[in-house]
Amino acid sequence: MREFQLQMKKGVIYLSIPSFENNDIINGFSSRIAKGVGTNKLLEALDLNGKLYSLKQVHGKKVIVIDNEDDINGQEKAEGDGLVTGRKGIVLSMYSADCPVLFLCDPVKRVVGLGHAGWRGTVKGIGLELVKAMKNFYQCREENILAGISPAIGSCCYEVGEEVIQGTARILDNDFSCCEEKTGGKWMLDLKEVNSRVLEKAGIQKNNIAVSKLCTFCNSSLFYSYRRSGGSTGRMMSVISLGD
Numbered sequence: 263m264r265e266f267q268l269q270m271k272k273g274v275i276y277l278s279i280p281s282f283e284n285n286d287i288i289n290g291f292s293s294r295i296a297k298g299v300g301t302n303k304l305l306e307a308l309d310l311n312g313k314l315y316s317l318k319q320v321h322g323k324k325v326i327v328i329d330n331e332d333d334i335n336g337q338e339k340a341e342g343d344g345l346v347t348g349r350k351g352i353v354l355s356m357y358s359a360d361c362p363v364l365f366l367c368d369p370v371k372r373v374v375g376l377g378h379a380g381w382r383g384t385v386k387g388i389g390l391e392l393v394k395a396m397k398n399f400y401q402c403r404e405e406n407i408l409a410g411i412s413p414a415i416g417s418c419c420y421e422v423g424e425e426v427i428q429g430t431a432r433i434l435d436n437d438f439s440c441c442e443e444k445t446g447g448k449w450m451l452d453l454k455e456v457n458s459r460v461l462e463k464a465g466i467q468k469n470n471i472a473v474s475k476l477c478t479f480c481n482s483s484l485f486y487s488y489r490r491s492g493g494s495t496g497r498m499m500s501v502i503s504l505g506d
């Protein structure tokens with residue numbers, strides 16, 4: 263099934279990708295209900311107790327490969343928007359409020375990745391860079407890679423200006439079909455679909471890409487939304503890790 267599914271474990275509501283779980287890849291996208299005080303409810307629900315990595319996300323395209331526990335150790339917050347690992351016991355994490363998060367795994371080589379793909383990172387090519395890192399560092403083959411695109415602001419609510427539309431069309435080789443023009447030089451953009459096509463451009467098969475239909479702006483009981491809140495909000499946590 264090419265969708266994220268709502269799950270509840272230990273009283274925590276989150277979403278996960280069935281095709282990943284079927285391959286023993288532990289993954290989750292927290293709802294706002296998964297926010298705990300002091301402890302991390304999502305990690306508890308997923309029984310994840312490996313070493314947790316996160317980045318200072320800067321809307322760029324830099325991908326960091328964590329191949330041993332010392333990687334980015336000591337730099338409490340290395341800058342970047344993509345993480346990849348082929349090691350067990352390592353938990354990759356990303357945070358988002360309206361931006362799509364890209365989930366990637368290669369069940370054959372046993373490699374996982376996460377990317378933060380707001381429009382700036384999307385246009386810079388974070389999706390392409392993630393797949394490139396999996397191929398270059400771990401010899402993953404595109405046809406084996408499974409992908410997921412998390413809940414994010416949908417085309418129902420994501421109004422953008424021309425700069426954004428030109429950028430997304432550029433990364434898709436002049437394809438404007440992911441957006442719809444409104445009056446006043448504004449457009450409604452389907453950023454999840456843009457990312458899906460970027461991943462296809464990277465060689466991932468369309469059938470292997472699960473795209474969440476849920477809009478973070480519309481679903482206020484489930485998700486935080488940066489735009490809905492006017493800029494100050496909580497964020498959802500995404501995690502991925504190789505199972506045993």
Ligand SMILES: [Zn+2]
Pocket residue numbers: 415416417418419420477478479480
């Ligand atoms: Zn919406």
